Amino acid sequence: MESYIKYLLDSTIFILEGSVLTVKLYAVTIIFAIPFGIILALMKISRFKTLRYLISFYTWVFRGTPLLLQLFFTYYGLSIIGITLQPFTAAALTFVVNYSAYLTEIYRAGIESIDKGQYEAARALNMDYFQTMRRIILPQVVRRTIPPTCNEAITLVKDTALVVVLGMGDLLRSAKELFSRDFAITPFAIAAVLYLLMTTVIVYFFRKIEDKYSVYE
Amino acid sequence: MKMIEAINVCKSFGAHRVLDNINLVVNKGEVVAVIGPSGSGKSTLLRCFNGLEEIDTGEIIIEGDVFSKKLSKHSRDQITNKRKREISMKLGMVFQHFNLFPHRTVIENIIEAPVTVLGMDKDEAIKRAEELLKKVGLLDKRDSYPSKISGGQKQRVAIARALGMNPDIMLFDEPTSALDPELVGEVQRVISDLAKERMTMLIVTHEMGFASKVANRVIFMDDGKIIEDCTPEKIFSNPDHPRIKTFIEKIAKR
Ligand SMILES: Nc1ncnc2c1ncn2[C@@H]1O[C@H](COP(=O)(O)OP(=O)(O)O)[C@@H](O)[C@H]1O
Ligand SMILES: [Mg+2]
Numbered sequence: 001m002e003s004y005i006k007y008l009l010d011s012t013i014f015i016l017e018g019s020v021l022t023v024k025l026y027a028v029t030i031i032f033a034i035p036f037g038i039i040l041a042l043m044k045i046s047r048f049k050t051l052r053y054l055i056s057f058y059t060w061v062f063r064g065t066p067l068l069l070q071l072f073f074t075y076y077g078l079s080i081i082g083i084t085l086q087p088f089t090a091a092a093l094t095f096v097v098n099y100s101a102y103l104t105e106i107y108r109a110g111i112e113s114i115d116k117g118q119y120e121a122a123r124a125l126n127m128d129y130f131q132t133m134r135r136i137i138l139p140q141v142v143r144r145t146i147p148p149t150c151n152e153a154i155t156l157v158k159d160t161a162l163v164v165v166l167g168m169g170d171l172l173r174s175a176k177e178l179f180s181r182d183f184a185i186t187p188f189a190i191a192a193v194l195y196l197l198m199t200t201v202i203v204y205f206f207r208k209i210e211d212k213y214s215v216y217e
Numbered sequence: 218m219k220m221i222e223a224i225n226v227c228k229s230f231g232a233h234r235v236l237d238n239i240n241l242v243v244n245k246g247e248v249v250a251v252i253g254p255s256g257s258g259k260s261t262l263l264r265c266f267n268g269l270e271e272i273d274t275g276e277i278i279i280e281g282d283v284f285s286k287k288l289s290k291h292s293r294d295q296i297t298n299k300r301k302r303e304i305s306m307k308l309g310m311v312f313q314h315f316n317l318f319p320h321r322t323v324i325e326n327i328i329e330a331p332v333t334v335l336g337m338d339k340d341e342a343i344k345r346a347e348e349l350l351k352k353v354g355l356l357d358k359r360d361s362y363p364s365k366i367s368g369g370q371k372q373r374v375a376i377a378r379a380l381g382m383n384p385d386i387m388l389f390d391e392p393t394s395a396l397d398p399e400l401v402g403e404v405q406r407v408i409s410d411l412a413k414e415r416m417t418m419l420i421v422t423h424e425m426g427f428a429s430k431v432a433n434r435v436i437f438m439d440d441g442k443i444i445e446d447c448t449p450e451k452i453f454s455n456p457d458h459p460r461i462k463t464f465i466e467k468i469a470k471r
Contacts, residue, residue, distance in 0.1 A: 120269055121316035121375075125330035125382060126306055135333055139320050216320050216362040 011178050012190050018174025019194060022160045025088070025170075026198075029095040029156055034149070036096065037103025038138065044108050055104065062101035068162055070094050075166050087166040099156060106148045110141040143213040150206035157198050171195070218245040219281070220386050220417045221266055226275035228261060229290075235261045237441035239275070243386075246415040250428035250449070253438035254464060259421045262438070263388045266419070267308045268301050279304050280385065309379030313391040315371040317363040323350070323374050324359045327381045335382070342381075349377040353407050369400030373407050387411065389420040393427075405431070425468055429453055437461050 044055040062070065075090040085093070114137055122132040161172040171191060178187035221243040228236035235258045243249055251259045264270040265285070266277060273290040276283060284304045286295040294301075318326050327346035331337040337345075350356045353373040358366055363374070372392055379387060389408065393401040405427050411418065412431050422428050428435060429449040437445040437452060444458055456462055 115316075117312060117314055117316035118318065121312065121318070122330075123269060124267055124308075124310040124312075125378070126302055126334050127330060128302070128334075131333050135329065136318055143320065213320075217364055 008186065008190070011187050014178060015171060015174045015187065015190050015194065018169050019171035021088070021163070021168060022157075022171040023198075025091055025095060025160050025163065026156060028092045029099050030153065032096045033099035033103050036100040037107050038141075040100060040104040041107035041111055042133065044104060045111060059101045059104050062098050063105070067094070067098050067159060068165065070098055071162060071165060087163070087168045091163045091166060091168065095156070095159070099152060102152055103149065106145050106152070107141060110145040111137060113144060114140055143210075146206055146210045146213065150203065153202050153206065154199050157195060157202065219243070219278070220245050220247075221419070222276075222278040223262075223266075224276040224278070226262075226265060226277060227273045228258075228265060228270065229273055235441050236265065236272070239441075239443060241436070241443060241446070243417060243419060245417055247434055248412045248416075248418045248420065248432045250432035250435045251419060251421045251438060252423070252425070252428060252435060252452075252464075257438040258441045259438050260390050263310070263390050263419060263421060266386075266388060267305050267310055269310075279307055306382065307385045308388060309382055309384035309386070310388040311372070311375050311379055311390065311392050313394050315363075315368070315375045315395075317371055317375055317378070319363050322360050322362055323355065323366070326363070326374060327378045330378070331381050346377070346381060349380050350374075352380075352410070353377045354403075367400060368396045369403045372396065372404045376404075376407055376411075386417045386419070389418065389422070391421050391423065393422070393424060423468055425453065425465060437464075 040055055040058075043051050044059075046052065071091065071094050074094045075085060075087065078085065078090075118136055118140070119132060122136045127135070160170060163170050164173045164176075171194060175187040175191035179185075219242050221241070223239050223241045226236055226239040227234065237258075239262060251262065253259055261270055265272050266279070268285070271294065272285055272287055274287050275285075276287075277285040282304050283296060284301060287293075296304075318329065321329060324343060324346050327349060328337075328339065328342040331342045331345070332339055347356060347359065350359060353376060355366075355370055355373055355377070358370060358374070363371055366374070376387075376392075392408065393404050396404065401424070405424070408418070408420065409431050420428070420432065432449055435445070435447060435449050435452045436443050437456070437458070439458075439460060445452060445456055445461055447456075452461060453465060456465070
């Protein structure tokens with residue numbers, strides 16, 4: 001019994017060490033993709049036609065192809081034309097670009113769902129474009145897009161496991177290593193618990209933000 | 218003093234001419250009721266005055282400053298957007314559906330523009346907003362969110378919010394049309410108070426009783442034209458146009 005507990009602890013620590021990379025990748029993606037998504041969404045509904053087309057093309061490509069393929073492309077594909085990236089850089093870059101594409105569409109839909117009376121009221125009060133967006137429109141968009149953003153944030157937890165294909169030692173890979181060594185199912189169970197823990201924290205966090213924002217409803 | 222002057226203003230949506238050569242002068246302290254059938258261009262007229270719609274041709278002058286001037290539909294407005302923004306500060310607008318900012322409390326709705334647009338000190342803005350709330354009888358709703366107050370209260374907040382920018386002219390686009398009948402009076406009372414203070418106002422309304430009480434001038438619009446411009450007494454007792462008579466009788470029956 002005691003030896004099993006020790007095994008469990010050691011395995012957990014080993015897998016947790018691997019999960020540092022998972023958490024890093026996660027944080028980088030969230031920190032960049034959310035603001036990029038908002039900015040690109042604003043550009044996608046701007047009055048500049050070329051810009052709109054460019055961004056539509058971008059979201060079409062990155063939402064329409066597998067993330068795994070995009071990872072291969074950035075890591076292996078680019079190296080052929082002489083751009084060699086560290087695995088983490090390649091992964092982070094791909095994740096940010098990929099998730100920004102999804103979030104762009106989420107925020108675009110959010111912006112378009114705001115009643116045009118809000119713009120007119122702001123305009124009638126002589127607010128300019130930036131004041132209107134920053135003070136009136138975007139706070140309401142952020143509130144409305146919490147549920148779909150939360151979905152993306154959960155999917156991202158699991159998508160981070162894809163980096164094994166770049167030979168990176170993340171949470172899942174550490175579990176797999178233990179499995180190969182011990183031929184026991186415990187490491188996978190530990191990995192599952194850790195993923196669940198992360199998604200639970202994320203859901204809790206988003207619920208908190210939602211509560212904070214919902215006072216006005 | 219001329220507060221608003223429209224000279225040969227035309228505006229079309231596609232092939233549909235919504236404002237057909239409008240000429241109008243509104244003088245300081247005048248309360249002008251704008252009436253007419255739905256689709257006759259009343260809202261569009263008001264929206265051209267504060268720049269929510271761009272005119273095709275003609276000229277709009279606000280308190281002596283040219284606000285908009287166009288010789289042809291596809292030419293550029295001769296007035297820059299920056300200048301328009303300066304001039305449109307003189308106008309406040311109240312909408313049929315209030316358009317309050319739902320994520321801001323009553324007081325935050327009122328101080329938003331004074332603070333962000335005029336750069337007013339926040340404490341001072343709050344003090345002024347509280348005075349305005351007192352004036353519209355809603356000081357106790359100071360910290361409520363719009364979703365928690367009635368339609369009549371929302372519209373009174375919207376009026377206070379517009380007044381917060383200290384306009385010389387107020388535009389009202391059917392301010393009571395979205396309200397339950399029992400809430401209409403409280404909003405009309407606030408507008409009547411403004412009339413007593415000699416605020417220059419243009420009010421689109423279907424409430425004929427209110428129009429005749431509050432306005433000292435009534436214009437009747439039909440199909441993009443102003444076909445009557447006279448005192449309330451005249452328009453409600455013996456208008457020149459048979460169309461106006463039919464319209465007023467129809468409204469009265471509702
Ligand atoms: N943005 C718009 N695009 C196209 N048509 C419009 C637009 N706004 C108003 N219209 C049309 O212009 C006409 C006049 O509208 P409006 O000024 O709102 O009339 P009213 O306020 O007198 O009811 C209507 O036929 C309406 O359908
Ligand atoms: Mg209208």
